[in-house]
Amino acid sequence: MLEIGQKAPDFTLPGVDGATHSLATLLAGHKAVAVIFSCNHCPYVRAWEDRMIAIQRDYGSRGAALVAINANDARRYPDDDFDSMKKRAAEQGFNFPYLRDETQEIARAYGATHTPHVFVLDAGGVLRYQGAIDDSYEDPGSVEFPYLRDTLDAVLAGQAPKIAVTDAVGCTIKWK
Amino acid sequence: MQIDFLYWAECPSHPQAWQRLQDALDALAIEAEIRRVEIATDEAAARWRFPGSPTILIDGQDIDPAAENLPARLTCRLYYRDDGRPSPLPPESMIRRALAAAQAREHLP
Numbered sequence: 001m002l003e004i005g006q007k008a009p010d011f012t013l014p015g016v017d018g019a020t021h022s023l024a025t026l027l028a029g030h031k032a033v034a035v036i037f038s039c040n041h042c043p044y045v046r047a048w049e050d051r052m053i054a055i056q057r058d059y060g061s062r063g064a065a066l067v068a069i070n071a072n073d074a075r076r077y078p079d080d081d082f083d084s085m086k087k088r089a090a091e092q093g094f095n096f097p098y099l100r101d102e103t104q105e106i107a108r109a110y111g112a113t114h115t116p117h118v119f120v121l122d123a124g125g126v127l128r129y130q131g132a133i134d135d136s137y138e139d140p141g142s143v144e145f146p147y148l149r150d151t152l153d154a155v156l157a158g159q160a161p162k163i164a165v166t167d168a169v170g171c172t173i174k175w176k
Numbered sequence: 177m178q179i180d181f182l183y184w185a186e187c188p189s190h191p192q193a194w195q196r197l198q199d200a201l202d203a204l205a206i207e208a209e210i211r212r213v214e215i216a217t218d219e220a221a222a223r224w225r226f227p228g229s230p231t232i233l234i235d236g237q238d239i240d241p242a243a244e245n246l247p248a249r250l251t252c253r254l255y256y257r258d259d260g261r262p263s264p265l266p267p268e269s270m271i272r273r274a275l276a277a278a279q280a281r282e283h284l285p
């Protein structure tokens with residue numbers, strides 16, 4: 001598992017938009033990058049998906065970027081294949097890159113375990129937070145701790161987040 | 177009334193779903209035999225026609241009428257709350273409706 005304070009591994013992965021996206025390029029243009037291991041089929045992801053879109057909308061102009069990576073084994077979970085990812089992104093209007101980690105190497109390098117599992121990096125690519133998006137997957141109105149938003153606020157201000165690690169609640173990543 | 181509570185341990189929603197079932201039973205003052213069944217393999221999922229965790233069957237019927245066409249597999253199950261939001265948990269209202277319907281069937285002549 002990538003530890004707080006460690007530099008995150010770079011990646012170069014295909015996106016549903018037809019482009020190839022690298023962490024290095026994202027970091028070059030942003031003060032904070034939230035790498036979210038995600039997928040299509042998991043109901044926890046579905047429950048949080050609109051909040052991911054809202055966070056990108058709210059923080060994009062402030063210098064942060066979200067990027068979602070799907071590493072699930074699409075042979076056993078066909079909803080997570082690349083074509084289905086393209087469809088999901090279009091249907092939901094994803095405003096962030098949605099990438100395919102077919103070999104699962106990036107998910108393993110980060111130590112991702114669940115979907116969604118968030119890793120927030122500062123402009124230097126150093127891990128500042130890992131865990132959940134917030135503390136209430138089922139009801140956005142019940143959120144007491146908006147971990148990802150609080151982390152982005154802190155990192156954009158050049159500070160360390162008050163909470164650096166939480167449990168990533170969700171579906172397990174479907175390994176090959 | 178026979179209730180089967182099917183779950184896959186890898187999906188973390190089952191303890192909360194179990195509690196919702198208990199709360200719904202208490203609210204409706206229903207005493208029922210509940211069988212907890214852990215689904216751990218693809219074979220068991222196929223045998224039970226398990227569309228994901230958790231799944232609650234009341235007298236053999238899924239509490240969600242929309243479950244009929246779902247494929248059997250080891251996964252977390254997607255439900256929809258009454259406000260339309262997706263959730264990994266069955267809403268208590270759905271559990272209560274299914275329990276009330278089963279109760280009504282029991283009282284049919």
